[in-house]
Amino acid sequence: DQQVKQNSPSLSVQEGRISILNCDYTNSMFDYFLWYKKYPAEGPTFLISISSIKDKNEDGRFTVFLNKSAKHLSLHIVPSQPGDSAVYFCAARSTQGGSEKLVFGKGTKLTVNP
């Protein structure tokens, strides 16, 4: 049972335009959500996170939106740059219970074309 889903395996956008990556989750216990970026031969790099008490968090060109009722979150990158080309993973966990186990989606490969 896949609790975190990224339904688009790939996304291609033009430099300077907006990139929107989507993520859905099924476990209502999840209350902390993160986005990671991964380049080949490197580990995932933390980008931005959001707690379920918020519906938006912004950090520079990156904004994460959370819709709890729809169990959906999205990552917006504006403007997109060629260096943003990577695989993006959505991750979620519950802050109750003490464990820090993250549940990951399978990733979306973003390609930003010059």
Place this chain on the structure above:
Amino acid sequence: KAGVTQTPRYLIKTRGQQVTLSCSPISGHRSVSWYQQTPGQGLQFLFEYFSETQRNKGNFPGRFSGRQFSNSRSEMNVSTLELGDSALYLCASSLDRNQPQHFGDGTRLSIL
């Protein structure tokens, strides 16, 4: 500030052997988690350690084990290696439960 360090970066083993992977967390981080990344399954949680105690374990067979030392460094061990164990093994550490996990670059394990 040094990041999460994993050694070795690459490893080639044959079926039936065992392997030990090492992870040094960011200084001050006490929580260490391990994940397996394969092309078909994405990142799958293996286990998590905090203050030398296993706090959570994923759905992996008993051939996969780990431990954490008093300096928060962690090791994972896989015994009786199988071809399907070929994967990227990632270690992550965090300061506390309200902070994001930070990952190392992983150990690429190939089983022949």
